[in-house]
Amino acid sequence: MSERKYSLLNHELIPKHExxxxxxxxxxxxxxxIGKxxxxxxxxxxxxxKEIGAQAGEVVRITRNSQTAGEAFYYRLVIA
Structure with a gap:
């Protein structure tokens, strides 16, 4: 598999992940x-x-632009 030369996070359709x-x-x-x-x-x-280097058990916050709320936050638990 070849090395990726661009960042997925720079694409306009990919929301911010951290x-x-x-x-x-x-x-x-x-x-x-709630529990994790x-x-x-x-x-x-x-x-x-993979790109942000998150490991199983960590939680990622996804920030999406919203026409009504400005920014909307979504949370995902990283699993194996």
Whole structure:
């Protein structure tokens, strides 16, 4: 497989993905009154997850532009 020469994150249709810190995650889980395992999942093999270097067990915050809310946040638990 050849090395990718461009970043997926620079494409206009790919929203911002970032690995959350434990402190940020605690606040989000508390605000939604849920456990980490209750979050929607995303596979570690996902191309964007590979690019940002997220590992199984980490949580990724996805920031999408919204016409009504400005920015909308989505959270995904990275799984193997």
């Amino acid at each position: 690995i959350m810190s434990e402190e940020e995650l605690k606040l989000v889980l508390k605000s939604y009154n 395992e209750q979050l929607p999942k995303i596979k570690v093999e996902d191309p964007v997850i």
